[in-house]
Amino acid sequence: MPQGAQPRDKVTIIEIADAAGVSKSTVSLVLTGRGSVKPETRERILQVMDELGYVYNRGAANLRNTQSKIVGLVLNDLSNPFFAEFAIGVETVLQMAGYVAFMANTAESVVRQSQVMRMMREHGAGGIILCPALDTTAEELALASGPETALLVAIRRLPGVAASSVVPDNVAGSARITRHLLNLGHRRIAYLGGMSSMVVRQDRHQGFSEAMAKAGVAIDPGLNLECMPTRDGGFSAMSSALALPNRPTAVVCYNDVVAIGAMLAAARRGLVVGRDIAIVGFDDTSEARHVSPALTTIAVDAVGLGERAAAMLLERITNRAAPATSHVGPAELVIRESCGAYQHALTAAG
Amino acid sequence: MPQGAQPRDKVTIIEIADAAGVSKSTVSLVLTGRGSVKPETRERILQVMDELGYVYNRGAANLRNTQSKIVGLVLNDLSNPFFAEFAIGVETVLQMAGYVAFMANTAESVVRQSQVMRMMREHGAGGIILCPALDTTAEELALASGPETALLVAIRRLPGVAASSVVPDNVAGSARITRHLLNLGHRRIAYLGGMSSMVVRQDRHQGFSEAMAKAGVAIDPGLNLECMPTRDGGFSAMSSALALPNRPTAVVCYNDVVAIGAMLAAARRGLVVGRDIAIVGFDDTSEARHVSPALTTIAVDAVGLGERAAAMLLERITNRAAPATSHVGPAELVIRESCGAYQHALTAAG
DNA sequence: CTCCCAAACTGGAACGTTCCAGTTATTTTG
DNA sequence: CAAAATAACTGGAACGTTCCAGTTTGGGAG
Numbered sequence: 074m075p076q077g078a079q080p081r082d083k084v085t086i087i088e089i090a091d092a093a094g095v096s097k098s099t100v101s102l103v104l105t106g107r108g109s110v111k112p113e114t115r116e117r118i119l120q121v122m123d124e125l126g127y128v129y130n131r132g133a134a135n136l137r138n139t140q141s142k143i144v145g146l147v148l149n150d151l152s153n154p155f156f157a158e159f160a161i162g163v164e165t166v167l168q169m170a171g172y173v174a175f176m177a178n179t180a181e182s183v184v185r186q187s188q189v190m191r192m193m194r195e196h197g198a199g200g201i202i203l204c205p206a207l208d209t210t211a212e213e214l215a216l217a218s219g220p221e222t223a224l225l226v227a228i229r230r231l232p233g234v235a236a237s238s239v240v241p242d243n244v245a246g247s248a249r250i251t252r253h254l255l256n257l258g259h260r261r262i263a264y265l266g267g268m269s270s271m272v273v274r275q276d277r278h279q280g281f282s283e284a285m286a287k288a289g290v291a292i293d294p295g296l297n298l299e300c301m302p303t304r305d306g307g308f309s310a311m312s313s314a315l316a317l318p319n320r321p322t323a324v325v326c327y328n329d330v331v332a333i334g335a336m337l338a339a340a341r342r343g344l345v346v347g348r349d350i351a352i353v354g355f356d357d358t359s360e361a362r363h364v365s366p367a368l369t370t371i372a373v374d375a376v377g378l379g380e381r382a383a384a385m386l387l388e389r390i391t392n393r394a395a396p397a398t399s400h401v402g403p404a405e406l407v408i409r410e411s412c413g414a415y416q417h418a419l420t421a422a423g
Numbered sequence: 424m425p426q427g428a429q430p431r432d433k434v435t436i437i438e439i440a441d442a443a444g445v446s447k448s449t450v451s452l453v454l455t456g457r458g459s460v461k462p463e464t465r466e467r468i469l470q471v472m473d474e475l476g477y478v479y480n481r482g483a484a485n486l487r488n489t490q491s492k493i494v495g496l497v498l499n500d501l502s503n504p505f506f507a508e509f510a511i512g513v514e515t516v517l518q519m520a521g522y523v524a525f526m527a528n529t530a531e532s533v534v535r536q537s538q539v540m541r542m543m544r545e546h547g548a549g550g551i552i553l554c555p556a557l558d559t560t561a562e563e564l565a566l567a568s569g570p571e572t573a574l575l576v577a578i579r580r581l582p583g584v585a586a587s588s589v590v591p592d593n594v595a596g597s598a599r600i601t602r603h604l605l606n607l608g609h610r611r612i613a614y615l616g617g618m619s620s621m622v623v624r625q626d627r628h629q630g631f632s633e634a635m636a637k638a639g640v641a642i643d644p645g646l647n648l649e650c651m652p653t654r655d656g657g658f659s660a661m662s663s664a665l666a667l668p669n670r671p672t673a674v675v676c677y678n679d680v681v682a683i684g685a686m687l688a689a690a691r692r693g694l695v696v697g698r699d700i701a702i703v704g705f706d707d708t709s710e711a712r713h714v715s716p717a718l719t720t721i722a723v724d725a726v727g728l729g730e731r732a733a734a735m736l737l738e739r740i741t742n743r744a745a746p747a748t749s750h751v752g753p754a755e756l757v758i759r760e761s762c763g764a765y766q767h768a769l770t771a772a773g
Numbered sequence: 774c775t776c777c778c779a780a781a782c783t784g785g786a787a788c789g790t791t792c793c794a795g796t797t798a799t800t801t802t803g
Numbered sequence: 804c805a806a807a808a809t810a811a812c813t814g815g816a817a818c819g820t821t822c823c824a825g826t827t828t829g830g831g832a833g
Contacts, residue, residue, distance in 0.1 A: 083489075083571070085819055096783045101821060108822095109780060126569060131545045132482035132491075133819035136788040139433075141482075143546075151514075152709075157507045164501075164528050168535065173542045176526035178514050185518065192523045195481045196493075196546075219476060221433070304713075333713055359502075363654075363683055365715035435789055446813045451791060458792095459810060483789035486818040 084127045093121045104129065135197050142172050144386060145193035145201040147186060149229075151178040153330065154358045155375050156204060159228065162379020163202060170387055181206045183213065190217040199390045202382050204228045207271065223389040227382045229273050237389060237397045239382040241373035243273055243355075246404025247280030250353050250371050251325055253406055255288045257414060259323035259351060263296035265310050265335060266327030271302075274327060277355060281325055296321050300331065307334025315342050322350060323412070329354035329361045329370055336364060336411065351412040366410035378402050434477045443471045454479065485547050492522050494736060495543035495551040497536060499579075501528040503680065504708045505725050506554060509578065512729020513552060520737055531556045533563065540567040549740045552732050554578045557621065573739040577732045579623050587739060587747045589732040591723035593623055593705075596754025597630025600703050600721050601675055603756055605638045607764060609673035609701060613646035615660050615685060616677030621652075624677060627705060631675055646671050650681065657684025665692050672700060673762070679704035679711045679720055686714060686761065701762040716760035728752050 086104070090097040095114065102108040103115045110118075121127075135141050146163055148156045160176060167174050175198060177189040186206045193201055200223035205214070211233035218224045224236040231238075254262055264281050267274030278297075285292050298314055300306035307326065314321060315338065326332035332354030336346050344350050347366045354361055357372035381400055389395050408414050436454070440447040445464065452458040453465045460468075471477075485491050496513055498506045510526060517524050525548060527539040536556045543551055550573035555564070561583035568574045574586040581588075604612055614631050617624030628647075635642050648664055650656035657676065661684065664671060676682035682704030686696050694700050697716045704711055707722035731750055739745050758764050 083819095087819080097820085098783055098785095098822085099781080102782085105821075108782090111781065114781080128569060128571070129545045130486075130547070130819055132485045132547055133788090134821070135482045136480075136486065136790090136819080137821045138788090151507050151511055152504070154502075154504055154507070157501050157504070161501055161528055161530075168538075173525070173539070173546075174527065175523070177524065178511055180511075188518075189523070195479045196523070197480070197482055219478060221478070360710055360713060363710055364713050433789095437789080447790085448792085448813055448815095449811085452812085455791075458812090461811065464811080480789055483818090484791070486789080486820090487791045488818090 084125045085130075086127075088125065089118060089121050089127055092125065093118045139197075141197035141199050143175055143193075143196060143198045144172055144383075144390070145190065145198045146174045146176040147189055147193075147201060147203045148176070148178050149181050149186075149204045149206045151180075154360065155328075155356050156228075158358075158375035159204070159379040159382075162376035162381075163383045164379075165376075166380045166383035166387070170383075172387070179206045183208055187213060187217045194219060194222050198222055200225065200386045202227055202386055205231055207268075223386060223393075225382055225386045225389070227378065229271075230276075232272065235397060237385050237399065239378055239385060239400045239402065241378060241402045242404045243276035244280040244283070246355065246371040246373065246406075247277040247325070248284040249280075249404065249406050250355070250369070251281045251284035252288070253369070253408070253414075254323045254325065254351060254353065254412060255284065255290065257323075257351065257412065260290055261293065261296070261319070261321045262290075262323045262325060263298060263314055263321035264292075264327075265298045265314060265324050266300050266307055266331035267302050268299050274299075277327060302327055302331055304330050304334035304337070307331035308338045309334075311335035311338035312341075315339065315344070324350070324352045326352065326354050329356045329358045329368060332368055332370070332411075333360060333364055336366075336368070347410045347413045353412050357407055361407075361409070364411075369409045369412040369414065370407055371404045372407045373402060373404050434475045435480075436477075439468060439471050439475065439477055442475065443468045489547075491547035491549050493525055493543075493546060493548045494522055494733075494740070495540065495548045496524045496526040497539055497543075497551060497553045498526070498528050499531050499536075499554045499556045501530075504710065505678075505706050506578075508708075508725035509554070509729040509732075512726035512731075513733045514729075515726075516730045516733035516737070520733075522737070529556045533558055537563060537567045544569060544572050548572055550575065550736045552577055552736055555581055557618075573736060573743075575732055575736045575739070577728065579621075580626075582622065585747060587735050587749065589728055589735060589750045589752065591728060591752045592754045593626035594630040594633070596705060596721040596723065596756075597627040597675070598634040599630075599754065599756050600705070600719070601631045601634035602638070603719070603758070603764075604673045604675065604701060604703065604762060605634065605640065607673075607701065607762065610640055611643065611646070611669070611671045612640075612673045612675060613643075613648060613664055613671035614677075615648045615664060615674050616650050616657055616681035617652050618649050624649075627677060652677055652681055654680050654684035654687070657681035658688045659684075661685035661688035662692075665689065665694075674700070674702045676702065676704050679706045679708045679718060682718055682720070682761075683710060683714055686716075686718070697760045697763045703762050707757055711757075711759070714761075719759045719762040719764065720757055721754045722757045723752060723754050 086097050086100045090100045102110050103118050150156055164174050175193050179186040183206050202225045204227050214234055226236050226238045230240045298310045300310035332352055335352050339346050339350055346352050354368050354370035357370045361368040361370045436447050436450045440450045452460050453468050500506055514524050525543050529536040533556050552575045554577050564584055576586050576588045580590045648660045650660035682702055685702050689696050696702050704718050704720040707720045711718040711720045
């Protein structure tokens with residue numbers, strides 16, 4: 074605030090009008106940019122605003138408008154870098170379009186999720202991008218969202234929900250990375266991590282199964298291990314897998330976080346990952362590059378998914394008649410060291 | 424929304440009142456919980472709300488109230504897990520207090536930062552927690568914040584700003600980790616990363632210098648290397664350091680991200696980190712644990728800082744007379760493998 | 774000079790809520 | 804049993820904006 078201005082804690086359009094010697098309607102005209110105002114009048118009004126430290130009151134404006142320029146972004150786990158990157162993509166696009174993102178972290182709690190969604194609707198959000206918490210049901214969502222708020226479900230698809238969605242191609246990605254291990258000669262391959270109640274786990278495991286079936290390789294049911302999708306979960310599940318009498322030669326993990334836990338467990342057992350055992354992940358978070366050996370994984374472009382989600386939601390907000398659409402993003406294989414492909418190439422050549 | 428309810432896209436308090444056979448004032452009473460309403464009337468009103476799919480309009484309420492229950496959280500870099508963790512801490516405390524966080528990522532852009540802060544004020548945020556973008560000046564901030572919005576500056580302290588602040592003890596932390604290297608016998612120690620214009624860099628470098636001076640070890644000016652606080656920055660700065668005729672035996676890095684880049688550069692040169700050279704970081708992000716060798720670093724408890732920041736801001740919002748306060752959080756040494764302490768212990772014993 | 778038209782501006786009624794100042798119904802109290 | 808107190812409820816005036824329907828101003832055409 075420029076010096077000399079009294080810090081009146083609530084400057085309104087009317088005070089601006091009085092000070093500039095015009096009516097509040099004229100001030101509103103320059104604020105919204107609608108109608109025609111003489112340039113010098115506009116200038117004078119803007120200057121007065123500056124002097125008095127005027128702050129536009131969007132709440133009051135929305136009361137008439139219904140056009141709120143707010144969208145909500147509900148994340149299930151901000152501590153996972155994957156979702157942080159997703160959020161960055163969303164934010165970039167929204168910002169460009171003059172929207173502002175109300176962002177909240179549910180930490181996988183469905184009650185917090187509905188609280189947060191309610192809050193957003195109460196604040197007049199025109200749309201919500203939701204990365205649903207585990208155990209979110211279609212009914213809950215129907216209650217927590219309404220006809221005036223466009224809903225887009227991202228990352229975790231939610232069967233039975235009539236909303237747009239943006240998800241990576243989990244089935245294809247998982248099949249792709251499984252085929253890679255099969256090509257390297259592995260036959261005893263475990264699937265590790267995630268809980269079977271999770272839709273994403275189901276999709277990824279489906280891709281795994283399909284690739285195995287297509288290659289004519291039988292899946293040992295004992296090599297299908299569930300665990301929470303955390304590093305600790307991966308660590309203990311992998312420890313059990315390694316204690317098996319006939320342990321796997323390769324492990325397809327639910328995601329990078331689990332894979333990193335699994336790598337730690339293998340190292341603890343004295344195994345060299347990429348030589349004695351192959352471990353692969355899913356997501357391609359920045360950590361996948363930094364662990365040693367670097368993790369072979371599936372890149373799903375979190376930022377790109379976020380951008381796409383935001384764009385699709387904005388489309389539905391501005392064009393309310395538009396139908397709900399779905400987008401399935403690409404999932405690409407990134408070969409690094411943890412699968413032993415490099416080692417393998419050497420052996421094959423030698 | 425329960426079946427049978429018409430999806431009227433704007434249900435107001437008045438329609439609820441009509442349907443329940445009471446006045447809008449009574450409905451307002453049950454909404455706010457003020458005043459006394461007969462339990463059965465309250466029940467009836469709540470039921471009607473449910474049936475008609477009523478959504479409370481906070482914008483309209485704030486028009487009278489000025490108590491908005493919104494606080495803004497402005498982050499300079501959401502892709503850095505440190506800030507994601509900080510955000511989680513902030514959110515947890517706000518949620519508890521019934522507040523909702525408007526969160527935005529500025530990606531180190533000062534123009535985006537002022538846009539975002541303006542938006543938040545326009546939406547009636549009662550306070551803003553700001554992790555300032557690089558190059559933020561005190562003057563800009565004075566313009567972008569106002570008397571009606573409490574400001575708290577976090578993580579990066581900003582000289583000359585009259586606001587509360589929450590920062591880790593950069594000086595002490597840096598001194599602590601430098602002392603650790605000195606105790607291990609290192610004398611040629613480099614300081615690597617960050618730009619000297621950054622206040623955080625200044626603080627951390629000060630701690631480094633003080634520890635060196637106290638130990639009576641001279642600092643070689645050639646071993647003070649600046650770079651952007653990114654992994655790539657750390658990589659190239661470390662590459663230069665290693666090309667020096669008389670290279671350092673230990674490197675204190677600006678933060679973990681830089682340290683990880685530096686480790687990569689050392690490995691590329693064929694050096695075994697923790698044996699041939701010591702590298703340490705600052706922040707203790709989750710990556711520090713996962714790299715190999717695990718990084719010795721300074722833990723500053725990002726979540727705790729976030730919680731503290733939120734609590735302090737809420738205090739200032741609810742008690743407007745409260746003066747601006749400052750909190751300096753602890754910075755603790757976490758010894759892992761990258762400094763060779765384990766190796767050193769073996770040698771000393773043998 | 775008069776008329777007309779556009780440009781520039783204005784007053785007041787919304788918007789959905791809260792809250793003050795009542796008004797009625799019900800209970801307590803002396 | 805009347806009076807007072809309380810509980811339960813109500814009407815209307817805010818709050819800060821937008822927008823409709825005017826009104827004034829200033830020029831140009833006839």
